[in-house]
Amino acid sequence: MRSQFCVNRRSIVRAAITALLLITGSFVSSGAAQTPPGHPNIVLILADDLGYGDVSFNGCPDFTTPNIDSLTNTGVRCSNGYVTHPFCSPSRAGLLTGRYQQRFGYENQPSVDASNPRLGIPAQEVLLPQILKPAGYVCGMVGKWHLGVASSLNPTKRGFDEFFGFLGSESPYYNAALLRGTTRLTETAYLTDAFTREAVSFIQRHATQPFFLYLAYNAVHKPYNTPPKSYMDRVANITNNSRRVYAAMTLALDDGVGQVLQTLQQQNLLNNTLIFFLSDNGARNVPFARNYPLRGYKFNVLEGGIHVPFVVQWPGVLPAHAVYDQPVSSLDIVATAAAATGSQLPNDRVYDGLNLMPYLTGSQVSPQRTLFWRWFGLGKDGPPCDLNAPATIKSSGGSPGTIWAVRSSPLKLVSERARVGKPPALYNLQNDVGETQDLAPAQPADVATLKSLYDQWNSQTIPPRWVDNTDLNIQPLVLAGDWNAYNKNDAATPWRLTRITAPGVEGTPDGFNYFATTIRVAATGGNTTPGSHSFTFVGGNSYSKQWTGTAINVDSAISVPFFSGKAFGPPNTVSLEDGYYYSFRILDWHSQVGSSMKVAVMKTSAPPVAVRLSGQTPTAPTSNDPVVVSISTTHPKSVEERVYLRWSTDMFVSSHMIAASGSGQNYAATIPPQQVGTGVQYCAVISTVDLTPVAASGAIDSLTLATSSVSHFVVQ
């Protein structure tokens, strides 16, 4: 394999020399007579969780990445290359749309729920292959998708003509369960090699037409399955086995890049191909991965989470052996690819990236750029978060808080995980890329300027449309009680609670998932009879997963403790009245097993309504305007149900609950005038409880019987 490197590398150096000769004249589509001029191929190679310091061009000390390095020899190394998010899925949403993913609520990993097509990039967003197709491009994706698992979210439904890979967040490297298009298969080769094989095949099969290849390796994401011996042997110098496995995984990735380059060379396409290489986020906080000299890791907005290896190559157009030090973003790839291919970006939306070509070629002076990051969290007043999360992620008693950053070259203002709730830090990255010296106390004016830029950007975004908080271990979650002979396996309606994954009309504005069911009580013909009942919540058909031992009061929320045993524990009790409907609502988050559950039971004299927003007046409010929001229900509500307008200026961390007035199916409520530049989020909420004095997200969510989707405006 080493000899292949050398051959490969020599050939690439030859290509670079050719490119250098060409760059002095006008651009000639050298040797690419098959493809029309002005239609370069686009190859976007994405690594997964590859640390900034784990490529040799960034100083990796104990193994080399000659093929990835070769891109820097033949192209432009972007020393300040960023992605838009410190972890996989939202980073990819920004990458493929060219828009900050917070504009469309994509801020968390989507739950695995194939029945919910809303857990992915919204249908109205346009992906890069959809932009390139009108110019005659054939578009192929190989590798890890991680942009939703519902059938309507498959890559072949989002612009790619071909797809080979997997849909979720990770895959074993051996015997991987993959899809070709929508057809399932089991891959027998080592997964990284298989993705390389498919990428090579795609290039070979489409060499005579313009193509876009999105090659999204899952390397070097976990699981850390030991790579084939041929890779392990090449890093035998590394004594720490975890590091050696990680290094061998990186070699497989690097070899893959080499084979892609070699194939382009063999097809005489190298000079007519614009190649991007980057990682989707920084390395994890593990001792065998390396972000040095950056501080911080994946899941944080310090440089180590978002500042990645980033190279752009286009021999003959871009200079070779060049280093571009101004900030660039993964958002720029859509804009650059569109410009390079003569494709039109839709003009009905904001694009956040730049066409990098004039700057990378040096034909224009680099602009002053401001880049933004945010991973939103409701904070201590939000619903409980993953109880197994590291202390650095969770906050006591509630949800994680928001982390964010803004970089306006060379200054960066950052509220990273360790600073949630504290003043942000200011760093000068030009001389302190390791973010070691906080300049905020000494430079308050810079802090204020950057914070103002961030606030302005923040107002244009919407709250996350979901949070990744489903505890799959507790499914099915059932009500085993005197009403069904305490059958812990009874998954029939209404005893099985339905999992509701946001964002749906039944979800919450802040994206929390629910388990829900409604029981009809009647002396005859109901699901159960009036009177006192005893029951337990049972998860996973197992006595080891129960929540029980509590007297449940109707129309309030209560924590029900966890119980693990070999038989039913002491039951919950609830008193039910004749002729009513009782809706059980349970906030759903990671790791409920072992901890208590927040349960609310709400009573209505008719089946609960669903609710939606039906209008906003005026549509473009100024600072003088109260905003009237119209709300409609699916059917006339019961006397017990209350209709609220829930509005917020902080993404529902705190909310104003206004009782809506109206009757039948039509209601309205008014948001008072707000200052210019204020972003306002709102939705309609149904509860049987007086929520007008309640502001905290966690409390409102627990007592939400139904909600609309969220709407948003910025005061002009």
Ligand SMILES: [Ca+2]
């Ligand atoms: Ca990743």
